[in-house]
Amino acid sequence: DTAVSQTPKYLVTQMGNDKSIKCEQNLGHDTMYWYKQDSKKFLKIMFSYNNKELIINETVPNRFSPKSPDKAHLNLHINSLELGDSAVYFCASSQGTSDTDTQYFGPGTRLTVL
Amino acid sequence: QKEVEQNSGPLSVPEGAIASLNCTYSDRGSQSFFWYRQYSGKSPELIMSIYSNGDKEDGRFTAQLNKASQYVSLLIRDSQPSDSATYLCAVPQIQGAQKLVFGQGTRLTINP
Numbered sequence: 001d002t003a004v005s006q007t008p009k010y011l012v013t014q015m016g017n018d019k020s021i022k023c024e025q026n027l028g029h030d031t032m033y034w035y036k037q038d039s040k041k042f043l044k045i046m047f048s049y050n051n052k053e054l055i056i057n058e059t060v061p062n063r064f065s066p067k068s069p070d071k072a073h074l075n076l077h078i079n080s081l082e083l084g085d086s087a088v089y090f091c092a093s094s095q096g097t098s099d100t101d102t103q104y105f106g107p108g109t110r111l112t113v114l
Numbered sequence: 115q116k117e118v119e120q121n122s123g124p125l126s127v128p129e130g131a132i133a134s135l136n137c138t139y140s141d142r143g144s145q146s147f148f149w150y151r152q153y154s155g156k157s158p159e160l161i162m163s164i165y166s167n168g169d170k171e172d173g174r175f176t177a178q179l180n181k182a183s184q185y186v187s188l189l190i191r192d193s194q195p196s197d198s199a200t201y202l203c204a205v206p207q208i209q210g211a212q213k214l215v216f217g218q219g220t221r222l223t224i225n226p
Contacts, residue, residue: 031212041200043158043216056213090157099146099206100165103214105157 003027004106006091012112013081021076021109023091031055032074033092033103034066043090049074050097078111086113117141118205120217128225133190135220137203140184147179147186148204152219158202162188193224 004025013019025032033056034046048056049068063079074091088108094101119138127133139147146165150158164170164177164186176189190197203217 033214040218041152042218043202045213045215048213056208058213094212097212099212100163101212102148102160102163103212105159108157 004091004093004104006089006106006109008109009107010110010112012114014114015081015083017081018077018079019081019111020078021089021091021111023074023076023106025072025091025093025104025106027093027095027104029093029095029104030071031094031097031101032068032071033094034074034076035090035092035105037088037090037108039087047074047076048097055097081111081113083113086111117207117215118203118217120201120203120220122218123221124223125220126223126225127193129193129195131193133193133197133222133224135188135190135201135203135222136185137187137217138185139203139205141205141207142181142184144181144205144207146206147177148214149175149177149186149188150202150204150216152200152202154199161201190222195224195226198222198224 031050033048037043047066052068065077068074091106092103094103149161152158162177164179170177174191178187200219202219207213
């Protein structure tokens with residue numbers, strides 16, 4: 001009965017490859033997010049979707065492409081992986097977009113680019 | 115100036131004492147504030163949220179908000195070794211699309 005789940009948990013790949021991370025939430029929330037946490041543990045938002053519509057698109061290389069097939073799923077595809085993409089990627093969800101809505105985080109995907 | 119600032123620590127507190135974590139923010143219009151706890155290798159989990167000036171208590175945790183001074187703090191009473199973690203202050207920046215901006219986190223260690 002995991003609330004926000006991500007696959008895979010670990011991802012090790014070579015530079016230049018393309019990879020995807022999947023996220024699913026069973027909380028019935030309307031809004032989902034992708035965050036990146038770098039080696040210094042700084043957590044920064046990348047994207048947000050509300051009812052499958054992109055509402056936040058931070059300054060992220062266009063090699064990163066999110067996709068939301070439905071409200072419960074948000075995937076992240078990364079093309080031409082670079083060393084600097086190595087980080088932990090967290091998916092999160094919230095009921096809506098109000099600034100009082102709590103965001104619930106998934107377990108994270110640790111991406112290592114060699 | 116960073117949007118949300120915290121002392122990165124590490125902050126070391128003896129077991130049973132009060133741990134005090136501080137956070138300042140730059141957007142004077144911010145209305146909501148969140149404290150998340152993150153254990154090493156785990157995901158952030160919500161500890162407290164606070165929206166009004168003053169104190170909000172939940173068990174051993176107390177959040178304090180002062181909008182005029184633009185700071186929010188988290189007090190942990192009767193600190194336990196299990197409280198050892200990184201504590202992240204987070205402030206939503208955009209209304210209508212909750213862009214949660216995090217501080218760099220304060221690493222707290224409770225010494226038995």
